[in-house]
Amino acid sequence: MAKTKTLFFCQNCGAQSGKWIGNCPSCGEWNTYVEEIIQKEDKALHPILKQAKENNKAHLINEIDLKSDKRDSTSNKELDRVLGGGMVPGSLVLIGGEPGIGKSTLMLQVALKMKNKKVLYVSGEESGQQIKMRADRIKLSSDSFFILTETLTQNVFRQIEHIEPDVVIIDSIQTLHTDYIESSAGSISQIRECAAEMQKYSKVNHIPVFLIGHITKDGALAGPKILEHMVDTVLQFEGERNYGYRILRSIKNRFGSTSELGIYEMQSTGLHEVENPSEILISQRDEDVSGVAIASTMEGLRPIMIEIQALVSTAAYGTPQRSSTGFDLRRLSMLLAVLEKRSGFKLGIKDVFLNIAGGIKVDDPAIDLAVISAILSSSEDIPIEQKVCFAAEVGLSGEIRSVNRIEQRIHEAEKLGFEQIFISKYNLKGIDLKNPQITITPVKKIEDVFRLLFG
Ligand code: TYD
Ligand code: MG
Helix, strand or coil, X not given: CCCCCEEEEECCCCCEECCCCCECCCCCCECXXXXXXXXXXXXXXXXXXXXXXXXXXXXXXXXXXXXXXXXECCCCHHXXXXXXXXXXXXXXXXXXXXXXXXXXXXXXHHHHHCCCCCEEEEECCCCHHHHHHHHHHCCCCCCCEEEEECCEHHHHHHXXXXXXXXXXXXXXXXXXXXCXXXXXXXXXXXXXXXXXXXXXXXXXHCCCEEEEEEECCCCCECCCHHHHHHCXXXXXXXXXXXXXXXXXXXXXXXXXXXXXXXXEEEECCEEEECCCHHHHHCXXXXXXXXXXXXXXXXXXXXXXXXXXXXXXXXXXXXXXXXXXXXXXXXHHHHHHHHHHXXXXXXXXXXXXXXXXHHHCCCXXXXXXXXXXXXXXXXXXXXCCCCCEEEECEECCCCEEECCXXXXXXXXXXXXXXXXXXXXXXXXXXXXXXXXXXXXXXXXXXXXXXXXXXXX
């Protein structure tokens, strides 16, 4: 018998080496090298993967027919949008997310709604009964939905040959393994080989394949950085566990823009598409409270109104605390320093807590002005009127800076019935709005805002 051949693979980035190394030269991580058996057996490829080889030839670009490769709807508006307008035949899509975020639920839901298509759902994690139970829970059923609980790719292809599905979903790529390679399921070489087989299958047969992938606790797709290169589209499903909102973001997309995103809400009957996120993210208040300001932000290409809540109080213990949820803590410290140094507000001895309602994370600098206004409102204990909102960045010298897509932001505020929006004076030039229903208040410095809001 031939000697077993092994190689060491970095579990973070997939780099390989003949001997063990402590510090990966490729991604810089420590202790990520693991020995894997990579002896490839000379088994013939499954026939389904081989079709293309013989009759493959070069084509002139003008001869390539795009019509036959038309996009199909997934019957889920948000997912279609994130994919760039639907599924592309022969595309390989990776959906990553933390455990329990709802990846399986989303794909099951999508699969059950595609009534006119034969869908094969390959599960290596749950039994057929469990999936059926979940389908009952989300109250969907379908006559063209097949479940296969299998982890060996060769068996998966055998079933694919038999069923001839229109769409294939793999839950999850980490549970698959191929006979072709000897190392254990979930190892880098297995993941790479299985994904490569799926890729071949999808390209040769023009079938869209969705791969579900796990994410490590620091947010990287577990192991498979390599996967990101192989697939056509990488979607990330994210959200705070304790809140119902889930955001589906595209990180890479060969067939569309990466700035689109889909918003869902996890309910007891599955994931529901959220068409008007602004209406949900802003809390309904009967009376004015201090420390609340509304910002008009952009998530991808969509304007969303979000609510910023601040609490400023005298530090009870020696060192003042700064805490922030959904907003970068360093940016908060910077804004506080600007308030202190440039505008003379004494916040150095105060505790400051900041929270973005709804559990979403925002890194759009255009919410700076709302953050500052919420802090000042809490500090002065004077509420900001409910029909007022903000869209501007704050610079280090306390100047109010312009932001991109200002018209869309104003339009969203207008649509939701806001009566006044504070923007940067420098944003006025580019605006082309036909008689807006909303009062646009241009400001130049933090003091201007303070004077207008709190007199
Ligand atoms: P799941 O799809 O299993 O997550 P993943 O595949 O990403 O690991 O989602 C599991 C969570 O979603 C679980 O904690 C229960 C919750 N859930 C609901 O709240 N409502 C539902 O209708 C379903 C099906 C799940
Ligand atoms: Mg799952």
